[in-house]
Amino acid sequence: MKLRCGVAGLGRGRLFVEWLNALPECEVVAVCDSNSRALDAFSGLKLYTDFEQFIWRSDLDIVAVITPGPEHAPQSLLAMEAGVHVISETPCVYSLEQAEAIVRTANQTGRKYMLAEDYIWMGWTLFLQDLRDRGILGELLFAESEYTHDCRGGMLYDSEGRHYPVSAWGTRPDLKPTWRASDLPPLFYCSHTLGPLLHLMDDRCVSAVGMNTGAQVAPEVCPTDMESGLLKTAKGKVIRLTNGFCIAHPFSFYLGLYGSRGSVRMVNLGGDKMTRFYTDDEADKGWQPMELPWEERPDGRHWMQVMLGEYVQAIINDTEPPLDPCRSMDVTVPGICAHLSAERGGELVEVPDFRTLS
């Protein structure tokens, strides 16, 4: 018998319907979106506009929580308390208290909870993992990553759910900032950068400092343009993260790994990708070009399909999911701590380890 799956939030969630249905062990039986028009494309399934009814009435084994960020933790808690396994999009929590509640509830209910941090399953992460394993970089000492892009084009929405640019602010009384504008401190969205770095470094963060620009680009709509955090790890290494969404450039992702014997620097400027590496073993060659895959995996499989497949196997075999609740918080909570630090003038904030919860 197939696992009964539900998907809440049918923006990106539409893809989760496809990805879950593509797994032989799963069948999507119900979907939920607070905007009833989003349900039109899913006739034949159980349809809900209310998350609580969706959870209590559709007899689910798994729910994919793909709603706006601030909804994730309350909805995940409700689902686990109702006996449903949860896979949540990023950011999975918005506070240290929510993080603790998620870990505690997953422990108490025995439900399998996981953050769907897909970057860890992408081809480039596997490639860098192989480089690390072959010792080409030596011991990793410092890492940095930036995830920045312009979301100004859709930071307002009207009563019908249509999106508008920040320049429309003040032109109509019904336009409101989206959650991405008003309720997403940039470093809360740190798991795409921190997830792969901690995976490659096999480490966790213990303390954070942060600084941000405040609101200078569209102050009426978005309270923080860009934010950076410096994180100290349990192994004594350092990580630098930068996120920003109210900023004047299209998608940009950067990652740097610095080891005792070599380094890698990779950048993706809206599809224009460049990677260079250096190793002491070939010092005479200086920085060398490297053919790095982006999302594509060497096994040819879609990274989301592999990630969801591993999560579902953890449910079937009653094992820990690949990103268990504590690891899901490891790649999320340091961003919250760095943001808290920025709000407190750059003071050092300790990153809690929820493994100590009884």
Ligand SMILES: NC(=O)c1ccc[n+]([C@@H]2O[C@H](COP(=O)([O-])OP(=O)(O)OC[C@H]3O[C@@H](n4cnc5c(N)ncnc54)[C@H](O)[C@@H]3O)[C@@H](O)[C@H]2O)c1
């Ligand atoms: N991993 C990635 O690469 C990636 C990419 C895009 C988005 N995301 C994440 O996926 C999530 C969804 O992103 P999106 O772009 O679809 O967001 P979105 O703001 O477009 O909205 C998602 C949907 O949720 C619905 N919704 C709002 N409140 C709800 C509620 N209380 N209950 C049920 N439905 C509700 C909305 O009507 C909308 O259809 C976000 O957390 C985002 O950060 C991740």
